[in-house]
Amino acid sequence: SAVISQKPSRDICQRGTSLTIQCQVDSQVTMMFWYRQQPGQSLTLIATANQGSEATYESGFVIDKFPISRPNLTFSTLTVSNMSPEDSSIYLCSGGAGGWNGELFFGEGSRLTVL
Amino acid sequence: AQSVSQHNHHVILSEAASLELGCNYSYGGTVNLFWYVQYPGQHLQLLLKYFSGDPLVKGIKGFEAEFIKSKFSFNLRKPSVQWSDTAEYFCAVNAQGRDDKIIFGKGTRLHILP
Numbered sequence: 001s002a003v004i005s006q007k008p009s010r011d012i013c014q015r016g017t018s019l020t021i022q023c024q025v026d027s028q029v030t031m032m033f034w035y036r037q038q039p040g041q042s043l044t045l046i047a048t049a050n051q052g053s054e055a056t057y058e059s060g061f062v063i064d065k066f067p068i069s070r071p072n073l074t075f076s077t078l079t080v081s082n083m084s085p086e087d088s089s090i091y092l093c094s095g096g097a098g099g100w101n102g103e104l105f106f107g108e109g110s111r112l113t114v115l
Numbered sequence: 116a117q118s119v120s121q122h123n124h125h126v127i128l129s130e131a132a133s134l135e136l137g138c139n140y141s142y143g144g145t146v147n148l149f150w151y152v153q154y155p156g157q158h159l160q161l162l163l164k165y166f167s168g169d170p171l172v173k174g175i176k177g178f179e180a181e182f183i184k185s186k187f188s189f190n191l192r193k194p195s196v197q198w199s200d201t202a203e204y205f206c207a208v209n210a211q212g213r214d215d216k217i218i219f220g221k222g223t224r225l226h227i228l229p
Contacts, residue, residue, distance in 0.1 A: 031215055041221065042205065042219045042220060042221040042222050043159075043205065043219040044219075045218065045219075048215060048216070058216075092159070094159075094217075096215070102147040102149065102164075102166075102215075102217055103149065103161055103164060104151075104159075104161070104217055106158045106159040106160070108158045109158065
């Protein structure tokens with residue numbers, strides 16, 4: 001199975017600032033997704049990170065707020081822009097192996113606290 | 116759009132008790148179904164999966180799940196739980212051939228008393 005590393009693992013940010021989370025996979029993956037897990041909540045899909053093109057966002061998430069890049073099959077970034085306390089959450093990068101069948105590998109997540 | 120419902124938010128059991136966690140999904144087409152587990156302080160990992168064939172699937176650590184198509188259900192079971200099963204369990208669904216998204220339920224927090 002693929003190993004996914006995220007940076008930073010946690011951060012405390014000021015309102016109005018932006019933070020970029022990096023996701024590195026140790027092997028090529030077909031699919032990459034970004035999820036948000038708010039305290040006591042389930043995982044909510046933010047977007048599908050598409051290699052070399054714009055990400056596909058879910059309802060309620062927009063590119064201006066959560067710009068995503070995926071320059072190759074092993075790396076992606078998620079930026080949380082103009083943060084507010086409501087953005088405090090765990091952000092999870094996940095990948096799907098070749099021959100995509102829906103099985104996901106997850107990183108440890110990035111825990112953001114916005115003051 | 117597909118959705119997933121997990122009936123139990125928080126379950127507390129004693130060791131050796133039997134476990135069943137409910138999961139229902141809403142999607143009329145063919146689905147891939149998953150249970151993921153998150154142990155305290157660890158990342159999410161796959162517990163078991165169903166793609167096709169035998170509706171009773173076995174996963175790691177003695178867990179199994181049964182897909183009942185007529186009930187749109189994929190309940191997770193374990194005949195005798197251990198303290199180390201304390202974790203959060205997430206049911207997830209992927210609509211085959213429709214899109215590549217995996218939709219998760221709200222999760223069930225399982226606490227096993229020693």
